Amino acid sequence: MSTTKVLRGGLFLTFEGTEGSGKTTQLERLVARLEAEGYSVARTVEPGGTEIGRQIRRILLDAKNSGLDATAELLLYFASRAQNVAEVIRPGLGAGRAVVCDRFTDSTLVYQGAGRNLGAETVMQLHAIACGELEPHITVYLDIDLETGLARARERNRATASDETRMDDQTIDFHRRVRAAYLDLAARARHRFRVIDASGTMDEVAAAVWSAVEPALESRQHV
Numbered sequence: 001m002s003t004t005k006v007l008r009g010g011l012f013l014t015f016e017g018t019e020g021s022g023k024t025t026q027l028e029r030l031v032a033r034l035e036a037e038g039y040s041v042a043r044t045v046e047p048g049g050t051e052i053g054r055q056i057r058r059i060l061l062d063a064k065n066s067g068l069d070a071t072a073e074l075l076l077y078f079a080s081r082a083q084n085v086a087e088v089i090r091p092g093l094g095a096g097r098a099v100v101c102d103r104f105t106d107s108t109l110v111y112q113g114a115g116r117n118l119g120a121e122t123v124m125q126l127h128a129i130a131c132g133e134l135e136p137h138i139t140v141y142l143d144i145d146l147e148t149g150l151a152r153a154r155e156r157n158r159a160t161a162s163d164e165t166r167m168d169d170q171t172i173d174f175h176r177r178v179r180a181a182y183l184d185l186a187a188r189a190r191h192r193f194r195v196i197d198a199s200g201t202m203d204e205v206a207a208a209v210w211s212a213v214e215p216a217l218e219s220r221q222h223v
């Protein structure tokens with residue numbers, strides 16, 4: 001019988017990227033690989049990740065809510081996050097799991113802090129309230145040029161008839177600020193950011209993601 005590999009203190013992995021970077025597909029590939037290697041994994045997403053978070057996600061992403069105030073938007077992202085931290089992330093880490101989260105506070109820094117010009121300081125004050133000192137061990141950032149990414153995202157929205165388009169529908173200037181802020185953040189938080197070129201094939205990107213994550217697994221593992 002195979003034993004589950006336990007990670008000392010857990011391992012908190014987050015995925016970040018602009019629209020159409022292939023982030024969710026790559027996250028799924030990583031989760032499958034981790035499970036195949038014998039790790040216990042908790043997969044989650046922001047906004048969402050819990051039953052309460054999913055209700056908040058509907059408000060945030062519904063294209064009908066174009067009147068949502070920027071500060072109300074910011075607080076809703078953190079409301080979803082506080083629930084996720086309490087219900088999924090901290091318990092998962094406490095149980096020695098790899099907790100893999102599709103977006104986290106870095107998204108708020110770049111979309112609300114930079115995209116909406118609300119500022120990093122305000123975002124980090126709310127982070128302290130919602131998450132305490134919690135910080136991802138590794139953040140995989142999938143970088144893609146804006147035009148390719150937005151075209152992919154719009155195609156996906158059309159194909160799935162998604163009404164979760166409120167954020168994708170922002171102006172090109174907004175998305176430009178978001179990508180510049182990600183690159184800036186990645187340069188300032190080198191200890192945890194792993195920037196991966198998302199323009200390669202799915203297999204190439206998956207291999208790069210695994211290479212970025214594997215060393216952190218090895219250093220924390222105890223069977």
Ligand code: TMP
Pocket residue numbers: 019046047077102103104105107108109111112167168
């Ligand atoms: P996704 O399913 O493509 O990741 O969509 C989530 C959208 O929400 C995406 O456009 C980014 C946006 N977002 C923020 O603006 N702030 C946040 O804090 C988070 C987590 C997501």
